[in-house]
Amino acid sequence: MPTQKVAPDSSRRSQSARRAILTAALDLASELGYAKLSIEGIASAAGVGKQTIYRWWPSKGALLFDAFLTLTTEGQDVGEAALPDTGDLAADLKTVLRATVEELNDPRYDLPMRALHIEVVHDPALAAAYQERLDGPLRELKKERLRAARRAGQLAEDVDLDVAVDLLFGPILNRWLQRTGPLTAEYVDQVVDTALRGLRPTPPAG
Amino acid sequence: MPTQKVAPDSSRRSQSARRAILTAALDLASELGYAKLSIEGIASAAGVGKQTIYRWWPSKGALLFDAFLTLTTEGQDVGEAALPDTGDLAADLKTVLRATVEELNDPRYDLPMRALHIEVVHDPALAAAYQERLDGPLRELKKERLRAARRAGQLAEDVDLDVAVDLLFGPILNRWLQRTGPLTAEYVDQVVDTALRGLRPTPPAG
Amino acid sequence: MPTQKVAPDSSRRSQSARRAILTAALDLASELGYAKLSIEGIASAAGVGKQTIYRWWPSKGALLFDAFLTLTTEGQDVGEAALPDTGDLAADLKTVLRATVEELNDPRYDLPMRALHIEVVHDPALAAAYQERLDGPLRELKKERLRAARRAGQLAEDVDLDVAVDLLFGPILNRWLQRTGPLTAEYVDQVVDTALRGLRPTPPAG
Amino acid sequence: MPTQKVAPDSSRRSQSARRAILTAALDLASELGYAKLSIEGIASAAGVGKQTIYRWWPSKGALLFDAFLTLTTEGQDVGEAALPDTGDLAADLKTVLRATVEELNDPRYDLPMRALHIEVVHDPALAAAYQERLDGPLRELKKERLRAARRAGQLAEDVDLDVAVDLLFGPILNRWLQRTGPLTAEYVDQVVDTALRGLRPTPPAG
């Protein structure tokens, strides 16, 4: 059930224009931030007519989303990827989240990622696409890792995996979005440790 | 350290214009959503010259924030309020969060609240003001309730209260912002139960 | 000296496409008027690719001109036609001019004819083609009739025939183009009578 | 009965912007001709926002017309002017028409005047304004001169003055618009002489 119209991609479509647009979109987003990002600017930076953008993307948000999807996953298939599994769940989660935090703290990614999140917060259609094509698959990977942990007896049987993912990954995103506080490795560790404490199986009552 | 310039509020300022503007801002935000909200529209809806807005607020975000702050706390002092404390921490948290969820699900509040969050995500200065004047005080109330619970032995001594607040309240906000899934009472209960499990003191090893 | 490039008319050219284009051009001109007449619209109304138009006509004006030339003279050869000659010059001219006026007043012809005249006023190359292929031949017919009148002693010997044609036919076209006043049979009669008074041979001084 | 909406000219209107726009309009019209004349170009040449043009003029034609009206009559009141009257009607008419022809042949005036005429041919509303504010007053001057001639016994009593004006002035305009032939002093003389022959009182029948 595709929720967001995505380019039908006729064979006549110019692939070079497409790439130039996606690249320009990300570049400008990281230079200018959401508010000053304009279709007009993207078109001119990409050396492309505005109509070529309007022809293939229904909104600035959809374009930004496509740019993220295309340029950040470049070749690698999300479906095939997986979270690290060393057997130590806490360590693995900290590894992943520290990488995330590093990315979020990278000024090169900060602005465009905020722009994308703003669009997602604003536009329900885009939010649906985001869940379906980006967040959903990633969440699946996370749940897969947690399922493995559960099989290894490291997770309580009755824990809802979606809730578990929310507890583990939500706070970091939140703190970044709202700038509630600094995004440090320490914070990551605290979140993982505390959340995992609630997710571990109850020790057999003494 | 006041981060966001707030109206110096000379005595000559027209209070009727101020209220009309704040009201119009919230009303239009809930009618139109963030993207179509314009200073021009607010001025005309409030029956006010544009300059009167630009004179007192430095940005659309600051105005929106002021509107929230003024019209939603109307008289009641945040500092004096407190979270319910029946002695049952889980029940109290569920009560509060269910009320929050109900508000977030109310179409009358959805759009303007999204608008405000978008501004906060976008503008660091506004985010600072938001933390200082809205989110900060509320977080203090939450921490106060958790402190009481800790005194009552319902919370581990070594838990960072900010992390605790993040684990308890973050996931709900996240799910609403990103529309990851439906915001139901069941979800609230699961989050509270699971998070609290990790926050409770470790039972003496058997 | 052919001034306007006219279709070389290769034998491979699709005659059905040609007719569809010319017809669509005239139809749309009469529906929309000059300003809203577009190549794009003509192509789509004719069920034809844009390139097929650009291949055979150098400009919108040339196409419009061709449409007029082809569809209004349809078969009848301008060279063979002639103005009526009943022996009564004034009556013959009034007959012809009243017919002209009727056509100009016909809403079906008004808009496309204005469109053509606008192109002629604007584009010297098209004006040349217009003189050579449309206005010129017609003017020859008019002069021929006047020559006959001169032979019959109804016209002064020293009158320049081009000036005569201008005096007789110019005012009507002018009044139509500029909407200086209503185009009526009475006006036609007045113009013919007054102009002819100046064109007739001077009576032998008494 | 004002037919064309003309700027209400509120007191807040910037006169410097107005003049810059009118000047730029004429200048660009004479540089580029009708087809390439754009509001966008005029705005930018005048150093003015597009909206400032759209605020005060309803169409490109109305602007062009206003530019002509304002900049060519500059101060001098059309109502007060008059055609020369030396007592010799033919000579006076030739004087006036030769001046007209000279202007029409001036490349500086050719293009903008064609642009104006194109708009007039195209747009009935503009044509009405043109008749009311430009052509009408001028025609009145011409008729006034002819009336004087009639009083002096140089014109037949039964001649319709409008028809007379059409016969005398129409052919020159026509030849210019349609480029039927060169606009020379000789042509002017021929037209005046021939037309006047038809307008003079019939000599008492011998």
Place this chain on the structure above:
DNA sequence: AGCTAATCGAGACGGTACGTCATGTCTTTCG
């Protein structure tokens, strides 16, 4: 009570961007 200066509503101004339409060229697909 009258004066003066800040504030008000209104809205024009130079701009930027919007999203649409048409231009004339080029490329792909089909009959």
Place this chain on the structure above:
DNA sequence: CGAAAGACATGACGTACCGTCTCGATTAGCT
């Protein structure tokens, strides 16, 4: 292989807002 279909870069359209700026006309607060 020619014609339809239509993508492309370009550029103008007319509109909406931006943030600044002037206008009188209120409307305080201070002589």
